Amino acid sequence: MSPSPVPRRPSRTRRPPARRYASRVLVTVVLAAFTVFFVLPVLWLVLAATKTDHQLVHGNPLSFGSWHALRANWDALTAFQDNAILLWLRNSALYAGISLVITLCVAVPAGYALAMTEFRGRRALLVATLIVMLMPNATLVVPLFLELNAVHLIGTMWSIILPYSFYPFGVYLTYIYFTTAVPRDLLAAARIDGCTEFGVFRHIALPLASPVIALVGFFSFVANWTNYFLPYVMLPESDQMPVQVGVGTLLSSVPSFNPTVGSLAIERPQLALATLVAITPVLVVFLFSQRFLVAGMLAGATKE
Amino acid sequence: MTVTHSPVSSVRRRSQGARRQRRAGTAFVAAYVVLLIAFGVVPTAYAVYFAFSNAQGAFTGFDNFVTTMQDFRFVPALGHVGLYLLFWLVSLVVIVVGLALMLHRLASGGAGKALRFLFYIPGALAGAASVLVWLFVLDPTVSPVSSLLGALGYNTFGEVIAPGHLPLLFTIIAFWTGAGGWIVVIYGALNNIPKDVMEAARIDGAGAWQTAWRVQIPMLRKWIVYMVILAFAGGAQLFVEPQLLSLASVGVAGRDYSLNQLSYDFAFQMNNINGAAAVSVELLVVSLSAAALFVARSGFFDAE
Numbered sequence: 094m095s096p097s098p099v100p101r102r103p104s105r106t107r108r109p110p111a112r113r114y115a116s117r118v119l120v121t122v123v124l125a126a127f128t129v130f131f132v133l134p135v136l137w138l139v140l141a142a143t144k145t146d147h148q149l150v151h152g153n154p155l156s157f158g159s160w161h162a163l164r165a166n167w168d169a170l171t172a173f174q175d176n177a178i179l180l181w182l183r184n185s186a187l188y189a190g191i192s193l194v195i196t197l198c199v200a201v202p203a204g205y206a207l208a209m210t211e212f213r214g215r216r217a218l219l220v221a222t223l224i225v226m227l228m229p230n231a232t233l234v235v236p237l238f239l240e241l242n243a244v245h246l247i248g249t250m251w252s253i254i255l256p257y258s259f260y261p262f263g264v265y266l267t268y269i270y271f272t273t274a275v276p277r278d279l280l281a282a283a284r285i286d287g288c289t290e291f292g293v294f295r296h297i298a299l300p301l302a303s304p305v306i307a308l309v310g311f312f313s314f315v316a317n318w319t320n321y322f323l324p325y326v327m328l329p330e331s332d333q334m335p336v337q338v339g340v341g342t343l344l345s346s347v348p349s350f351n352p353t354v355g356s357l358a359i360e361r362p363q364l365a366l367a368t369l370v371a372i373t374p375v376l377v378v379f380l381f382s383q384r385f386l387v388a389g390m391l392a393g394a395t396k397e
Numbered sequence: 398m399t400v401t402h403s404p405v406s407s408v409r410r411r412s413q414g415a416r417r418q419r420r421a422g423t424a425f426v427a428a429y430v431v432l433l434i435a436f437g438v439v440p441t442a443y444a445v446y447f448a449f450s451n452a453q454g455a456f457t458g459f460d461n462f463v464t465t466m467q468d469f470r471f472v473p474a475l476g477h478v479g480l481y482l483l484f485w486l487v488s489l490v491v492i493v494v495g496l497a498l499m500l501h502r503l504a505s506g507g508a509g510k511a512l513r514f515l516f517y518i519p520g521a522l523a524g525a526a527s528v529l530v531w532l533f534v535l536d537p538t539v540s541p542v543s544s545l546l547g548a549l550g551y552n553t554f555g556e557v558i559a560p561g562h563l564p565l566l567f568t569i570i571a572f573w574t575g576a577g578g579w580i581v582v583i584y585g586a587l588n589n590i591p592k593d594v595m596e597a598a599r600i601d602g603a604g605a606w607q608t609a610w611r612v613q614i615p616m617l618r619k620w621i622v623y624m625v626i627l628a629f630a631g632g633a634q635l636f637v638e639p640q641l642l643s644l645a646s647v648g649v650a651g652r653d654y655s656l657n658q659l660s661y662d663f664a665f666q667m668n669n670i671n672g673a674a675a676v677s678v679e680l681l682v683v684s685l686s687a688a689a690l691f692v693a694r695s696g697f698f699d700a701e
Contacts, residue, residue, distance in 0.1 A: 135518060138533070361533070
């Protein structure tokens with residue numbers, strides 16, 4: 094954007110200082126209140142994992158328990174169904190990981206082709222992608238179950254990996270990236286030099302696409318790791334559950350929520366610890382790629 | 398582009414190149430098209446097929462829709478989801494836009510950036526984790542805000558999760574996890590408003606309120622619509638929140654609360670696949686229409 098030719102006015106239009114001050118205070122108070130709202134539950138969760146159940150009920154909610162209690166909670170948690178939590182984490186990593194690889198192998202060439210080549214049905218495919226992308230992923234869970242049941246995939250890990258791998262948002266992001274960031278002439282030049290179509294993709298487009306590959310990978314991983322409904326329906330056996338569903342079942346083993354559990358009980362601090370463990374991978378990815386996220390969520394805007 | 402004046406050989410080469418490109422384009426999207434058909438088109442067709450037939454596979458017209466709508470849980474579930482959507486969309490529009498405007502006015506780099514990130518962190522707890530955290534926060538015996546709950550007159554978990562409170566509680570949970578991402582999006586859109594426009598408003602003597610109301614919010618319209626449509630389609634699919642709440646309250650609250658739960662129940666508790674498919678088709682129609690309307694009318698996806 095070119096600087097405006099109008100000379101800047103030296104002084105701002107002033108409002109009465111008292112009103113100005115009051116509005117500043119109001120903004121500060123509102124922002125502070127919402128900061129507490131967003132942060133307090135996370136902080137509480139982290140601290141809860143370090144306490145005994147007794148401390149949780151009777152102590153200050155925002156105090157640190159002890160390393161010893163944290164250790165004891167971890168031991169009790171892993172003792173539940175003989176290391177079930179570790180198995181769930183492994184499952185989550187496996188499902189989200191394999192889906193991630195397939196998603197990238199499928200979505201990046203597709204987005205590239207939609208943006209940079211002409212073929213029959215391109216326009217229709219683009220519109221279909223946009224519509225499916227805006228549909229929430231819970232919409233198709235029960236129909237997917239019916240379909241996969243007919244081909245006997247229910248109860249196998251493919252019943253969630255394959256649906257996860259269908260990721261129209263990834264195709265859209267790649268499409269946007271190529272249309273905006275990579276000039277078509279560059280590819281045309283390579284073609285004139287005798288490059289095959291696959292060669293153009295492999296040697297010219299792909300090296301330029303690393304930012305969007307990271308972006309698609311990030312969103313796909315987070316979406317799959319946090320998905321609950323699909324695995325809940327497809328993989329009902331405890332030893333196949335991803336950690337999100339597993340933690341949900343832990344909930345029904347907490348006596349204060351479900352008084353009928355008896356000796357298999359899990360205490361509340363252990364449930365808090367399990368929740369924390371379940372989100373840690375996503376949280377870590379979040380902390381290291383905040384920039385990506387913003388870019389991705391603004392993908393629609395950067396087109397203009 | 399006209400080719401009539403070009404030498405013959407170049408015409409042939411160009412058309413050969415175009416054909417080669419078409420073939421390559423088709424090859425690049427092939428895997429994606431397979432997934433799109435397998436996990437987008439086929440489940441939709443499957444749901445429609447089941448919704449209009451009975452257990453023997455005979456065509457039954459709208460019988461399944463009538464039967465499910467006459468189920469004593471259907472109308473209440475519709476009402477629950479409707480009320481929840483109302484709360485959720487209003488809070489999203491008012492508070493997210495308000496907070497984004499405030500953060501944008503702060504503008505002084507560091508603080509605004511830190512706050513946006515803090516608001517965004519609960520997004521990492523999407524899915525089951527956010528519900529678990531809020532079950533704790535809403536349980537007066539362990540809550541960090543138990544004094545606040547007590548001041549409102551709620552001293553037991555059962556009182557807090559009384560059925561009348563659920564739309565509000567689910568709104569709070571959804572807002573807590575989802576608002577941060579939307580604040581980032583709206584903030585980014587605010588940044589895209591040309592400096593000249595803001596400068597002009599200031600020179601004309603517009604204060605913060607007037608600038609927000611007459612300049613910024615009208616220019617954000619497209620993004621607000623985007624947010625509302627996505628949140629509407631997603632909110633209609635409510636599942637994990639009531640499902641986990643019903644686990645935590647041993648079925649007292651949240652059982653058969655939402656339409657997706659009802660669909661799940663038809664399929665897996667009552668063995669009425671056709672009824673489940675009918676509810677799914679209704680939800681599909683809602684989210685497909687929302688998506689199609691948006692793609693067609695918003696101008697967001699004017700790809701070419």
